[in-house]
Amino acid sequence: MKTILVTGGTGFLGSNLCIRLINEGNRVICVDNNYTGRMSNIEAIKNHPNFKFILHDIVNPLTIDEHLDQIYNTACPASPPAYQGKAAIQTTKTCVFGAINMLELAKKHGATILQTSTSEVYGEPLVHPQVESYRGNVNPNGIRACYDEGKRCAESLFFDYWREEGVDIKVIRIFNTYGPNMDPKDGRVVSNFICQALRGDDITIYGDGSQTRSFCYVDDLIEAMIRMMNSPKGFTGPVNTGNPGEFTIRELAEKVVAKIGGNSKIVYKDLPKDDPTQRRPDITLAKTKLNWEPKIALDEGLDKTISYFAKEINLRSKVA
Ligand code: UDP
Numbered sequence: 001m002k003t004i005l006v007t008g009g010t011g012f013l014g015s016n017l018c019i020r021l022i023n024e025g026n027r028v029i030c031v032d033n034n035y036t037g038r039m040s041n042i043e044a045i046k047n048h049p050n051f052k053f054i055l056h057d058i059v060n061p062l063t064i065d066e067h068l069d070q071i072y073n074t075a076c077p078a079s080p081p082a083y084q085g086k087a088a089i090q091t092t093k094t095c096v097f098g099a100i101n102m103l104e105l106a107k108k109h110g111a112t113i114l115q116t117s118t119s120e121v122y123g124e125p126l127v128h129p130q131v132e133s134y135r136g137n138v139n140p141n142g143i144r145a146c147y148d149e150g151k152r153c154a155e156s157l158f159f160d161y162w163r164e165e166g167v168d169i170k171v172i173r174i175f176n177t178y179g180p181n182m183d184p185k186d187g188r189v190v191s192n193f194i195c196q197a198l199r200g201d202d203i204t205i206y207g208d209g210s211q212t213r214s215f216c217y218v219d220d221l222i223e224a225m226i227r228m229m230n231s232p233k234g235f236t237g238p239v240n241t242g243n244p245g246e247f248t249i250r251e252l253a254e255k256v257v258a259k260i261g262g263n264s265k266i267v268y269k270d271l272p273k274d275d276p277t278q279r280r281p282d283i284t285l286a287k288t289k290l291n292w293e294p295k296i297a298l299d300e301g302l303d304k305t306i307s308y309f310a311k312e313i314n315l316r317s318k319v320a
């Protein structure tokens with residue numbers, strides 16, 4: 001049995017990871033400040049004897065008495081509406097101070113530490129699809145910079161702790177991911193479109209909807225995280241993890257409307273500043289080194305996600 005710390009453990013990715021790790025017989029310590037994480041995401045495991053929740057902000061150092069084997073650093077608001085505006089400075093602090101604090105913890109425990117970096121390190125990509133060797137095209141002071149540059153700085157810290165301190169690091173770059181345990185209020189495109197269609201509200205496309213994204217179902221992504229964490233020592237990445245199926249945002253809206261039906265109509269709103277026009281991972285490295293590729297196509301993943309949100313929204317309106 002391994003003892004595994006998951007930061008951001010009540011969030012979308014973190015909670016899915018905690019559930020999988022508990023089900024596989026590990027001891028899991030879940031750390032979150034619950035800024036975007038939700039205790040309801042860990043309802044099924046919160047009383048499990050191998051599970052412990054600690055309310056803590058990783059911007060501050062963390063001491064853990066028991067020995068840690070592995071640390072997954074998933075803590076950070078990931079939705080543009082959640083990290084822009086009032087939480088921008090906090091987002092940079094989470095990325096940078098959080099990385100330092102967790103790397104120090106990994107060093108003390110001799111633990112392997114995995115960083116959930118992001119496709120946002122590529123910014124508005126001039127290379128398509130994106131390969132890991134592409135250095136990106138990021139606006140250093142725009143409204144997305146807190147997240148993009150925060151995550152870039154975190155990558156730099158991870159590699160410096162590996163080179164200078166010998167910490168066993170793993171870095172993955174996650175592309176757009178969706179699925180159960182997303183917050184209906186999250187603000188990202190899959191949750192917005194599904195919740196809008198379920199409620200019969202207008203579907204809000206930002207810009208003309210010609211921008212593209214590649215959507216990975218969460219179970220596929222969690223599998224990639226676990227494979228990366230347990231890959232041979234010295235294999236640091238960064239490794240792109242995402243589903244190479246590429247769709248325009250208009251195609252996504254049409255798919256969601258076709259699946260859910262109802263009276264929602266598509267409306268067009270302003271495109272947020274610095275919104276990338278295209279994104280698709282080249283996953284050759286993940287295929288070769290981790291023997292991983294996504295198995296769940298968008299149609300199947302959307303069906304599962306629609307069922308989740310239908311329950312979630314219903315539950316919420318009953319509670320309200
Ligand atoms: N988007 C949209 N309508 C929404 C939410 C997002 O058209 O209600 C667009 C957004 O402008 C972007 C794409 O969908 O072009 C993906 O946005 P998301 O916030 O999900 O992720 P990210 O921009 O971080 O890839």
